[in-house]
Amino acid sequence: MFDSRYIRTFQEVVRTGSYTAAARALGFTQPAVSQQMKALERDVGTALFTRVGRGLKLTEAGEALTRHTAPILDSLEVARQQIDAIARLRSGRVRICAFPSAAATILPRAMARVRVEHPGVMVELSEGEPPDSLRALARGECDIALAFDYPGFPVDAPEELAGVRLMEDPLTVLLPVGHPMARRRSVRLADLANERWIAGCARCRTYFVHACAEGGFTPDIVCTTDDNLVLQSLVAAGVGIAMVPSLVLSFLCHDKVTGRIVEPHTRRQVYAYALRDHLRIPATALLLEEITVAAAARVGC
Known part of the structure; x- marks a missing residue:
């Protein structure tokens, strides 16, 4: 409703007693102040000053309006400072x-770098699988979603999302260390049909x-879990074996479990997504950049 410039000028007129x-x-001309006060009076729909001799009377x-001027300007200043802090990643x-x-x-590396370089930026993490996360x-x-797709099975990303390709993640088979196939550097799915x-x-x-159908067999799936620690424990216990992305090998928790690359070599693609309009938000752009760097470092491991 009110132009903040007019409110500041109004406050100064009240303080000094004249245009x-x-x-x-303020470093203005007297006609400029007069025009601003007339514009403010049009906005509020009534007179704010009357002339008494050579002076002004409210x-x-x-x-x-005088009773609210300071709080209005204080709130605007607080808002300006908060927006400036967000824009400057404070x-x-x-x-x-x-x-x-x-x-x-x-994510751990990306989040740690953000915390060190910009401690005022808070990162909140939740887990979700695509397409639910998208x-x-x-x-x-959420502001950023990490997702993946497999060859021939692209993820269905809504049009309003922008995707950044992060890395290729080769598929591996988790085996108990005593498994006969564990002696090989890589394994064919067809050799694991039974x-x-x-x-x-x-x-x-x-x-x-x-993938198993492409290899000529239907897998005997004895259980299903999306918990990687549970999956590793089941493999270690000899309940079954599992095909998993290579990222899982980075946090193997059992010395009785090992991973072998699947032949023919198959890779899933990993992406980071954000709303297109949010790419201009400094904190979102910062975290996307750090995620990209962290993913590139994973490829080099």
Whole structure:
């Protein structure tokens, strides 16, 4: 409703008692101050000053506005300082949703760098698998989502999202260390047709079944879990074996489990997504950059 410039000028007129003195204090011309006060009076719909001799007297409306001028300007200044802090990365918040293996491998380095370089920026992390994480992003429930797709099974990203390709993640087979295939550097799925299998999340399971069909068999899936620690424990215990992305090998917790590359070599693609309009938000752009750097470092490991 009010132009903040007019409010500041009004405050100075009240303080100094005249348009001329206010103009001197503000570095304006007297006609410029007069025009601003007329514009403010048009905005409020009534007179704010009356002339008494050579001076000015506040009307009842002017008195009412005076009581609120300082709080209005103080609030605007606080807002300006907060916006400036966000723009200069002294504060801000970024909500990120990532699938578990990325949350365990890519994000810790990225989040740590943000904390060191910009301690005022808060990063909130939640876990989610695509496409649920991308739907959450499109609904505004997070600011960045990490997702993946498999060959022939592209992730269905809403049009309003912008994607940044982070890395290729080769697929591996988790085996007990005493398994005969563990002596090989890589294994063919077809050679594992008679094994019992542990499947992962719905999206990974769909591709796994497809890959097995390409290898000429239907896998005997004895259980399913999207918890990587549970999956490793099941493999270690001999319940079954599992096809997992190589990122999982970065946090193997069992010395009785080992991983071998799958032949023919298959890789899933890992992406970071954000709303296109949010790429201009400094904290979001910063975290996307750090995620990209962290993913590149994972490729070099």
